[in-house]
Amino acid sequence: MTAMAPRPRFIAADTPLPLGRAMVAIFARDVRAGLRQRQDLLNPVVFFVMVVALFPLGVSPESGFLRQAGPGILWVAALLSTLLSLDHLFRHDHDQGVLDQMLLQPQPLYLLVLAKVSAHWMLTGLPLVLISPLLGLMLQLEGNSLWALCLTLLLGTPVLSFIGAIGAALTLGLRSAGVLLSLLVIPLYIPVLIFGTGTVMSLSEGLPVSGHFALLGAMLVLAVLLAPLAVAGALRISVSNG
Amino acid sequence: MSHPLLQVSGLACERGDRLLFADLSLSVAPGTLLRVEGPNGAGKTTLLRILSGLHDFYDGDVRWCGEPVRRVRDHFLRNLLYLGHRPGIKPRLTPMENLRSLVSGANVGDERLEWALDEVGLLPFAHTLCDRLSAGQQRRVALARLYLSDHALWILDEAFTAIDRDGVAALESLLAARARAGGAIILTTHHPLALADVTTLTLTGAEQELAS
Numbered sequence: 436m437t438a439m440a441p442r443p444r445f446i447a448a449d450t451p452l453p454l455g456r457a458m459v460a461i462f463a464r465d466v467r468a469g470l471r472q473r474q475d476l477l478n479p480v481v482f483f484v485m486v487v488a489l490f491p492l493g494v495s496p497e498s499g500f501l502r503q504a505g506p507g508i509l510w511v512a513a514l515l516s517t518l519l520s521l522d523h524l525f526r527h528d529h530d531q532g533v534l535d536q537m538l539l540q541p542q543p544l545y546l547l548v549l550a551k552v553s554a555h556w557m558l559t560g561l562p563l564v565l566i567s568p569l570l571g572l573m574l575q576l577e578g579n580s581l582w583a584l585c586l587t588l589l590l591g592t593p594v595l596s597f598i599g600a601i602g603a604a605l606t607l608g609l610r611s612a613g614v615l616l617s618l619l620v621i622p623l624y625i626p627v628l629i630f631g632t633g634t635v636m637s638l639s640e641g642l643p644v645s646g647h648f649a650l651l652g653a654m655l656v657l658a659v660l661l662a663p664l665a666v667a668g669a670l671r672i673s674v675s676n677g
Numbered sequence: 678m679s680h681p682l683l684q685v686s687g688l689a690c691e692r693g694d695r696l697l698f699a700d701l702s703l704s705v706a707p708g709t710l711l712r713v714e715g716p717n718g719a720g721k722t723t724l725l726r727i728l729s730g731l732h733d734f735y736d737g738d739v740r741w742c743g744e745p746v747r748r749v750r751d752h753f754l755r756n757l758l759y760l761g762h763r764p765g766i767k768p769r770l771t772p773m774e775n776l777r778s779l780v781s782g783a784n785v786g787d788e789r790l791e792w793a794l795d796e797v798g799l800l801p802f803a804h805t806l807c808d809r810l811s812a813g814q815q816r817r818v819a820l821a822r823l824y825l826s827d828h829a830l831w832i833l834d835e836a837f838t839a840i841d842r843d844g845v846a847a848l849e850s851l852l853a854a855r856a857r858a859g860g861a862i863i864l865t866t867h868h869p870l871a872l873a874d875v876t877t878l879t880l881t882g883a884e885q886e887l888a889s
Binding site: 443447448450452459463464472527531532533539543 | 731757778779784824
């Protein structure tokens with residue numbers, strides 16, 4: 436039967452590589468496996484909802500306070516909930532040896548990381564964005580403020596995922612990343628948080644917000660372009676040590 | 678023998694405070710079957726990870742087709758298939774889905790994937806989630822890639838772990854056929870190998886290496 440196995444073939448250096456197909460394969464694989472891992476999928480969303488729901492109960496249900504603090508509450512909750520999901524990003528793959536195989540694919544690791552982190556955002560960040568209008572309503576946000584908030588989350592959560600991936604890759608060699616991961620990542624999250632909540636604040640005060648959106652968009656572009664470089668480097672080091 | 682594919686000279690590597698090996702040299706030409714032996718902890722896995730480019734902290738010279746491997750990395754990776762001691766499959770995917778994503782670079786149809794799973798005896802489980810399969814069956818999913826691979830160099834770390842006797846025999850004949858066809862293979866295993874023409878490299882652990 437082994438006669439049917441392909442014979443070894445020496446592949447020349449200039450043969451074209453299927454880049455797109457490899458990226459789609461990683462993206463599809465991660466999304467499919469993620470959808471089957473209900474627990475990991477639900478945890479960030481449940482956490483997000485619970486944190487947001489605690490504020491009216493714990494601080495004040497007064498609509499003036501909620502309208503003032505609402506954007507901040509939603510943003511902080513989204514940030515913590517992203518942080519919660521980061522440790523899974525590479526760890527399961529590392530334990531199973533799946534990460535080794537990704538590092539040994541001939542395609543540039545940069546592109547594969549881009550696909551992998553995008554899949555992670557689809558599974559953890561996007562659900563937060565989708566549920567945020569509902570929670571915004573609960574916090575008495577309305578009209579433009581509500582939609583502006585959702586838009587800042589749509590632009591901002593991928594930034595959180597991409598920056599967080601750097602921390603997750605760097606702490607991969609440790610038995611449990613825990614506090615170190617937060618210490619590494621949270622300072623980098625602060626600008627995103629400031630501009631995310633600042634947008635909604637400015638809007639409610641009647642100030643122009645296009646600049647805020649432009650800045651968030653610029654952060655997104657920078658994170659998507661540069662973070663995979665850092666992640667790829669960090670993964671190589673972590674895997675070398677593991 | 679033809680031109681060596683992989684050539685190593687003066688290789689040394691430390692793990693923790695321990696020198697695993699020093700001044701190690703080897704050369705792998707097409708058609709070579711190289712077996713790396715040694716007791717647990719002698720550095721077999723580390724050596725194989727260095728050779729495959731996964732472990733980057735070492736001293737010495739690793740060359741692929743005469744060029745430093747770090748410089749021709751993507752050419753090297755196109756011709757390499759590495760199977761580590763961890764199977765490298767996702768437990769929440771089926772064998773079929775795992776195999777499909779692992780060979781995504783090559784253009785392989787579903788019939789070929791099914792054929793490869795049949796070769797390793799997993800066709801009845803092609804659509805069962807891998808976390809429902811036994812350790813040996815999970816390992817077989819990874820081994821199915823060998824039947825689809827046309828890579829010039831195979832590096833197999835403990836490929837026979839958890840595989841039953843029939844599976845080992847099938848794998849041995851695959852490796853023998855592969856070497857005859859001109860493929861180069863580097864492997865570690867604690868199984869006795871019933872193969873002719875095996876070159877053996879023995880790692881003894883640090884002390885002897887330091888003395889030599």
